[in-house]
Amino acid sequence: MPYSVVPRMWGGLTTPAELRTIADVAEKYQVPTVKMTGGARIDLLGIRKEDLPKVWADLGAAGMVSGHAYGKSIRTVKTCVGAEHCRFGTQRSMAMGVKLERMLFGMGAPHKVKLAVSGCPRNCAEAGIKDIGVIGVDSGYELYVAGNGGIKTEVAQFLCKVKSDEEVMEYSGAFLQLYREEGYYLERTCHYVARVGLDHVKAAVVNDPLKRKELYERLMFALQDYEDPWQAAVAKPAVRREYEIIKIKELTAEVMP
């Protein structure tokens, strides 16, 4: 039964060296399917279990880490090209998205969490259906929460407007920490906010600067020293061994008389 490996691609951005590594790994381990994901990264599908620690080691050697592709955790931060390359962009959405994804790397949550940053209200990053959607406007960013692209599509609700990248990070971190502390396991942010009400979220995250800062700092504390699970598995022989199939040479194995 094969596995899939999805290395993280921060904000959906990559480099020739990363692509070369992914291609080399796909060839070396004869990966049958190489696919772009909805989260703007590359999925290597059909990997044999015995090859997993080797795939992780090869990707890790090139500086790539786990994409947490199936986790009850942060998944991706999608971005549009934004002000750097688009004539309509009012904010540098790629840079903002990368900052958010790096900040949230390793974050566990009651369920999956997906973000996006669009550089203008045309919203090419589809921020309107995300757990947190960030939309660049002339004087800063609009923050939307509790969207969902899934089984029942939900449009994210407007939370507030902020001016700076740092505020986007503090408000996003505070909202996610509130969700982590109060959400039930398997409740998406849309279910959580439907249950507690957007006003409850605003009271903690928007209207109370002290509580917002405390929530943000609790999240930062929880995320410090996070260890990439691929590197952790590769480094421990007892863990690596669990992926190895035991092959018995029945004619020459030690037998009980």
Place this chain on the structure above:
Amino acid sequence: MSGWIKVCALDEIAPQGSRVVASSQGDIALFRTADDRVFGLHDKCPHKGGPLSQGIVHGDTVTCPLHGFKIGLKDGEAVAPDKGCARRFEVKLDGGAVWLQLT
């Protein structure tokens, strides 16, 4: 007592974990419970062939990762209301090693 083959040391199987043995009779999942008992089942769920070795071991049962069938480690039988049976293999501990009977 014929047909017993030494497979591995007990501590090569994680507690509440399993290792897969590739044999002439197909893949065999060796399970180790939390209290260090060992069992062997064909690594194929009776439901739709899922890899029992990748399931969660709890008590004397493993839950198939594909659709959640609970399979008894002692007898290979699915837990009611599910129906089906995974083939059992005789496995025992002797001298800290795990032995498998292949006849």
